[in-house]
Amino acid sequence: MKIFQADTQIFAGIDTEKVLEKISCKKYIFMTDPMMVKIGISKKIEEIFQRKGIEYEVFSDIEVNPSLESIKKALEKVIDFSPEKILALGGGSTLDSAKAVSYFMAKSGREIPVIAIPTTCGTGSEVTSYAVITDTVNNVKIPIKDDKMIPEIAILDPEFTKTLPKSVVADGGIDALTHAIEAYTSKGANLYTQIYSLYAIKTIFKNLLKMYEDISNKEARIEMGKASCIAGFSFEKAGLGINHSIAHNIGGKFHKAHGRANGVVLPYIIKFNSTDEETAKRYYEIAKELELPSSSIEEGAKSLAIAVEILNKKLGIQSCVKEFGIDEKEYRDLIPEMAEVAMNDICTSGNIKNVTIEDMKKLFEIVY
Ligand SMILES: [Fe+2]
Structure with missing residues (x-):
């Protein structure tokens, strides 16, 4: 094979x-x-x-x-x-x-x-x-x-x-991070793809803020270029998960940048997927690589979600869908449709934790 x-x-x-x-x-x-x-x-x-x-x-x-x-x-x-x-x-x-x-x-x-x-x-x-x-x-x-x-x-x-606007740096960088985290924790992951994912995750945590804060930082731009490319390799081979399925819908329906929609939902998805033993273990492995508090699998998975929340905040990325200024009723009315489309999204099958349509609807509520 x-x-x-x-x-x-x-x-x-x-x-x-x-x-x-x-x-x-x-x-x-x-x-x-x-x-x-x-x-x-x-x-x-x-x-x-x-x-x-x-x-x-x-x-x-x-x-x-x-x-x-x-x-x-x-x-x-x-x-x-x-x-x-x-x-x-x-x-x-x-x-x-x-x-x-x-x-x-x-x-x-x-x-x-x-x-x-x-x-x-x-x-x-x-x-x-x-x-x-x-x-x-x-x-x-x-x-x-x-x-x-x-x-x-x-x-x-x-x-x-070297002339990228801040918001584009943030959206792209967090998209790449989502690729790497989803690829690392996907069904299709293997040792080779995980090495790529881990390298990308570490490089993004080290360089994304530097590039965001100072676009003239050439080294940070080079490192982010490599990291997003390598993250691309890893998800090309390993696939993605429900983070992308949900973000595709929110981004599509409400015309939000793809990367930004991914970043907003990422901490919530990490928490949801952490209820699966295998996925939690993989989040823990990532947390350990990042030298985050990880004395247990549970703590490691939690630390990763918190680290993403902090990164999001520093990048000016919204902490929930509501902060996009999306009307609550309009959003809630669309949940059944978005949940169904997300269930059929090509990325959903890569998620290790099994997701029912009810889970999916709930996730759309939680991220709001
Ligand atoms: Fe993406």
């Missing part, structure tokens, strides 16, 4: 130009989002292409929640231009769009590998086989998962994260 294989070549803390020099590709489609164009970051890539005499075209019509229509537009451009590779520079939405284009191209018999340069530290999309596309006609999110979408190369260049 194959239990682990890293599929993406990773270049961390290195200048993008030096990496691109090593790649033999003469024709790129360069996918990025309007914000990157507006603040001039995408220009840095274009200048590299121009200096090297590389042929390229830009596609920057990327939406925050990429729709099928926008993927179609990108596909048309790719088919017209016929590039050798896709270079994607941006956050999760941009990387997901590029991966989706690569997926549909592969379906039609033409493989166009993706080089991913994340400009946020969080999603891990630069190494995963997932992309989320929105069907705006039926208003549903379509997750696609296919190994063909795993980027060929990821470049973690701190140059591209």
Whole structure:
């Protein structure tokens, strides 16, 4: 049985130009989002292409929640231009769009590998086989998962994260932490994925606040880039759990950032899952690694929940859903629907503790 294989070549803390020099590709489609164009970051890539005499075209019509229509537009451009590779520079939405284009191209018999340069530290999309596309006609999110979408190369260049706003640092960082904690405690976890998860958890606890408080801290940006990427590896292989299932619903229904929704519910989920013996033991192992009070399994699990609560507070992340300013009646009316969708979320099956629909409804109440 194959239990682990890293599929993406990773270049961390290195200048993008030096990496691109090593790649033999003469024709790129360069996918990025309007914000990157507006603040001039995408220009840095274009200048590299121009200096090297590389042929390229830009596609920057990327939406925050990429729709099928926008993927179609990108596909048309790719088919017209016929590039050798896709270079994607941006956050999760941009990387997901590029991966989706690569997926549909592969379906039609033409493989166009993706080089991913994340400009946020969080999603891990630069190494995963997932992309989320929105069907705006039926208003549903379509997750696609296919190994063909795993980027060929990821470049973690701190140059591209040095102007991130505080809220984006917090949302991304706590998303990465949720990936690592959920992956460590998931059904699909094994020794190899857990080593990755633990490294990510420790690195995030050590560097996220530093990056949040001072974005000019290059070392913290490099470390967070590596940690979120490694957390991506661990959940790619091990899966996630109900934290993501619940956050997907709250984020989707009330238009809250994915990472933030994860961070808000994380302490509650740790407490809920701690009633399962195996999961509690794994929280305890994490707490021990973090040198938190952990004289018993119970104390260790509790310490981890408290450590996340403290981290959330320092990052300006709400301590409950109510603090988002969401109307209580509107929220409660949606609980049955959200609970049902969360039960069917792909992440729920990764949770070790068995969850009933009643548990799920209760959890939506507790996190409020
Ligand atoms: Fe996530």
